[in-house]
Every structure is written in structure tokens, then in C-alpha cells.
Amino acid sequence: MITVVSGLPRSGTSLVMQMLAAGGYPILCDDRRPADDDNPRGYLEYARVKSLEHDASWLDQAEGKAVKIISPLLASLPAHHDYRIIFLQRDLGEVLRSQAIMLQRRGQPPGPSAEVMQAHFERHLQTVESWLSRQSHIRTLNCQFTDLMRGPLNMAAMIAQFLEGELNLTEMAAAVEPTLHRQRKRSE
Amino acid sequence: MFEPRIKIERPLYETLKRAAQIAGYSSVDEFIIHVLEKTAAEVEQAQSENEVRKRLQGLGYIE
Incomplete structure (x- = not known):
């Protein structure tokens, strides 16, 4: 069984990886x-x-571990492994603002407008959701980023239950640093 | 209110009419609308995949 932490870039995947590492x-x-x-x-x-x-040979090394794989790459996962996917869902406005800052820092062109890019991501996420629902070798836990920020201990418990493992929930929750939630939805 | 209309050549219309009958559509209009919707969705999907891919490359997540 391979645990995959997935979602769009800037949706909180690194944070969940940090939680898992902290939890043991x-x-x-x-x-x-x-x-x-x-x-x-x-x-x-x-x-x-x-x-x-192009190359999935390294996946054998991921057996029994968690690895971060962003959502557009999920369809490339070979079916001869079993997977548990923790799928991060975050407000697309927040995701896009965070991506825009990251693109700028990397010296990359900004690409389409946020409105256009949001439509592309919405279409992409629908495709991923549909694909996941058809995969008998994949179990998915959808994880709302806002729930994670508001109740890290609850989310830690939910993740531990999904992974059927004894994790240090306190350490997992402590890995969540609210000050790093920098691109908040306008209404919050 | 008038709906938008498009013109097509008679030979193409006859081809579409035959295809609609073969595919079991109740009218050629229904068949054409279905084909156009499906094609437009495929084009939009391909464009989205391309733009998502370019974004991921820009962010350093794929090669």
C-alpha cells in the first residue's frame, strides 16, 4: 500500500506531508x-x-510510505499497486493567489488570468474526481484545507484513521502553523 | 428572441442527416447539437490540460 498526498500545487500538500512526518x-x-x-x-x-x-519504477520504494504526487500526475499511477490518497481541497482563489506569488518568485510568466485558470482547474478537478471514482485499487480521503487549519487535531485523527496507523496526533497537529496560511479567502 | 443559426452546405447536411439516422437520433438538429457539444467539450478539456500542464511546469512540479 502506498500513501499519496495529492491535490493542486499550493493546496496544502506539503503541510500534510509535514504532519505525517511529525506523526511518525x-x-x-x-x-x-x-x-x-x-x-x-x-x-x-x-x-x-x-x-x-515516463518512469514509475521508483514506486516500489514508496511501499508503506507517504509520497507527494500532485493531482495531474495521479492518472500515471500504475494499477499494480494499491493506494490510499489524501486529497487536499482548497479554495481555488487562495490556490491561484499563492501560485501567482510562487510563479513570480521563480521568474516564470504569470500565464492566463486567474478567472481563466480557475476554469481550467475546475475542469481538471472534475476529471480527477471522476477518474478516482473508477479506480478500485485506490481509496481516497478528501481533506478540506480550511478544516485542517481550523481543527488540526481533528484532521490528524481523521488521517490516522484513514491510514489505519498509530500516529502521534499531538505532533501532527503541532505541525500546522496558522501564520503560514497567507492567502486567505477574501471573506475570512 | 431569435436563437443563433449557422449555415452549412447542402451536401454536408445530407451527410449529417444520414449519420443521424444511423446513430438513432430523432432529428438531424439533435445529432448536430450533440456532436458540437461533445467536440467543444473535448477542445476545452484539451486546452485545460495544456494550461494546467504549463502551470505545473512553471511551478516546478513536472519536467
Whole structure:
């Protein structure tokens, strides 16, 4: 069984990886992408995930561990493994604002307007949801980012139950730093 | 209120009419609307996938 932490970039996937690591769950990551202003506590990514579409041989190393795989790559997961996916859902306005800042820091062009990009992401998420519902070898826990920020201990317990593991819930909850929730929905 | 209309050549219309009958549609209009909706959705889907992919590359998440 491989545990996958997924969602759109900037939806809280790194945070959940940090929670899992703090709670004592084994994670698969390397130090190729160090912490920066966008993720002061680190990304906890595994570089070979980027080439998942062409090379999935490394997935054997992820057995019994958690690995971060962003949502557009999920369809490339080979079906001969079983997966538990913790899927982060966050307000798309927050995601897009956070991505815009990250793109700027990386010196990348901003791309389409937020409105256009939101429509693309909505379409993408519908496709992913539909795909996940058809995969008998995948179990999914949808995790709302706002619930995570408001009740980290509850979310830690929910994740631990989903993973059927004895995790340190207090340490998991302590990994959630509210001050790092910087791109809040306008109404909050 | 007038609905938008499009013009197509008679030979194409006859082809579509035959195809609609073969596919079991009750009218050629119904068939054409279905085909156009399906094609438009595919084009939008492809564009979305492309834009999402470019965004991920910009953010450093895929090669």
C-alpha cells in the first residue's frame, strides 16, 4: 500500500506531508527542493515524482510510505499497486493567489488570468474526481484545507484513521502553523 | 428572441442527416447539437490540460 498526498500545487500538500512526518509516518522524499519563502518548512518532495509519466519504477520504494504526487500526475499511477490518497481541497482563489506569488518568485510568466485558470482547474478537478471514482485499487480521503487549519487535531485523527496507523496526533497537529496560511479567502 | 443559426452546405447536411439516422437520433438538429457539444467539450478539456500542464511546469512540479 502506498500513501499519496495529492491535490493542486499550493493546496496544502506539503503541510500534510509535514504532519505525517511529525506523526511518525514514513515518508519518501529527498532534499532536491529545499525550503524557501513559498514553503518555509520544506516541500518534502521526491524528485523522481516529476517524471512519473515516463518512469514509475521508483514506486516500489514508496511501499508503506507517504509520497507527494500532485493531482495531474495521479492518472500515471500504475494499477499494480494499491493506494490510499489524501486529497487536499482548497479554495481555488487562495490556490491561484499563492501560485501567482510562487510563479513570480521563480521568474516564470504569470500565464492566463486567474478567472481563466480557475476554469481550467475546475475542469481538471472534475476529471480527477471522476477518474478516482473508477479506480478500485485506490481509496481516497478528501481533506478540506480550511478544516485542517481550523481543527488540526481533528484532521490528524481523521488521517490516522484513514491510514489505519498509530500516529502521534499531538505532533501532527503541532505541525500546522496558522501564520503560514497567507492567502486567505477574501471573506475570512 | 431569435436563437443563433449557422449555415452549412447542402451536401454536408445530407451527410449529417444520414449519420443521424444511423446513430438513432430523432432529428438531424439533435445529432448536430450533440456532436458540437461533445467536440467543444473535448477542445476545452484539451486546452485545460495544456494550461494546467504549463502551470505545473512553471511551478516546478513536472519536467
